[in-house]
Amino acid sequence: MSDTTIEALEASFGAVETAGAVVRPMLAGAREPSGAAFEGFLRSGASVEMKAFTGVSGDTGGFAIPREIDAEIDATLKSISPIRSIANIVTVGSAGYRKLVTTGGTPSGWTAETAARAETGTPTFVEIAPPMGELYANPSASQAMLDDAVFDVEAWLANEIAMEFAKAEGAAFVNGSGTNRPKGFLQAPTANTGDTVRSFGTLQYLASGAAGDFAANPQDRLIDLVQALRGPYRQGAAFVMNAATLARIRKFKTTDGQFLWSPSLTAGTPATLLGYPVIEAEDMPDIAANSLSIAFGNFKAGYLIAERSETVILRDPYTNKPFVNFYATKRVGGCVSNSEAIKLMKFSAS
Incomplete structure (x- = not known):
């Protein structure tokens, strides 16, 4: 040792x-x-x-032992109207946006080689001014919450605000009153007269044949709705309806047993009805007496969305200490820009 x-x-x-x-x-x-x-x-x-x-x-x-919390917060999915994806969107520099639309075209005529030429008519201009409104949200979180939470609170709040804004503006594009918000295309005046007779700004509707329901041979009514839209507008046209209406139409068959509905065979390609894509918008009304539950048209030509800028979020840690406010704003407007480019189906007898 x-x-x-x-x-x-x-x-x-x-x-x-x-x-x-x-x-x-x-x-x-x-x-x-x-x-x-x-x-x-x-x-x-x-x-x-x-x-x-x-x-x-x-x-x-x-x-x-630390408890581990999932950094991603699950939430129920919100229904966001997809009208923005098919409409005409312009970015404006102020709330005073205007658009000119010509109606009637420029008349012309035939004449002989040496004959006199009379004066022809000139196009008529119509001014379109989409009603504008401002969306805002002002949630807050304590500084301690921002410091100690196991997930990114700021990113989560920003995403929630964006989703709610998208939901609100989607509903306005369909049914907005036009007062401090966009005017939805279903709020435009309607008539069952054709394009050459109906006044500009009024949408044409076709009756389903029965109050609150389809009449016999409903596929014929859908074909009439498609053909009521003139050829130049049918290029790029789409059906717009909600899920409940779509569930009924998917069951329709022709006289030889073929479904009118064609499911999509490739990813990213929408399903079609009578050869035209179907846009599912939950803000469209359910089928009821005199409801305008189905729209068909070229929304790029028919509905205008004007937005001042993208959603802006201001982080404000000074106004309400010890809370941090997240002030978000978005200015957006919308209205029907061409009443010939959108047709509606009204669930009425006539």
Whole structure:
């Protein structure tokens, strides 16, 4: 036995203050760099009282185990009207946006080579001014919440605001009153007269043949709706309806048993009805007496969306301390820009 070992043992025995009382040496993490005391304890073989740490209960160490929370917050999916995806969108520099539309075209005529040429008519201009409105939200979160939360609160709030704005503007594009918000295409005046007779700005509707329902041979009514839209507008046209209406139409068959509905065969390609894509918009009304539950048209030509800018979010940690406000705004407007490009089906007898 070396002298170093003997000195270590003598030092450990000297720690005994009274008979039978053992002063426990420090654990490895707290011992002196030499490690002599702990090594001596291990070599001595002295019994020691041990405590077990487990995560089974809180007082035996479970409180020390961190709880892991999923950093992504699940939420119910919100129905966002897809009218924006098929309409004409322009970015404006002010709320005073105007658009000119000509009606009637420029008349012309035939004449002989040496005959006199009379003056022809000139086009008529119509001014379109989409009603504008401002969406806003002003949620707040405490600074402690922003510091301590296990997920990115700011990013989550920004995403929630964007989703709510999209939902609100989608509903306005369909049914908005036009007062401090866009005017929806279903709020435009309607008549069952043709394009050459109906006044500009009034949408044409076709009756389904029965109040609150389809009449016999409903596929014929849908074909009439498609053909009511003139050829130049049918290029790029689409059906717009909600899920309940679509569920009924998907069951329609022709006289030879073929479905009118054609499911999509490739990813990213919408299903078609009578050869035209179907846009599912939950803001469209359910089928009821005199409801305008189906729209068909070229919305790029027929509906105008004017927006001042994208959604702007201002982080304000000063106004309401210790809370941080997230002030979000979005200015957007919309209206029917060409009443010949959109047709409606009205669920009425005539």
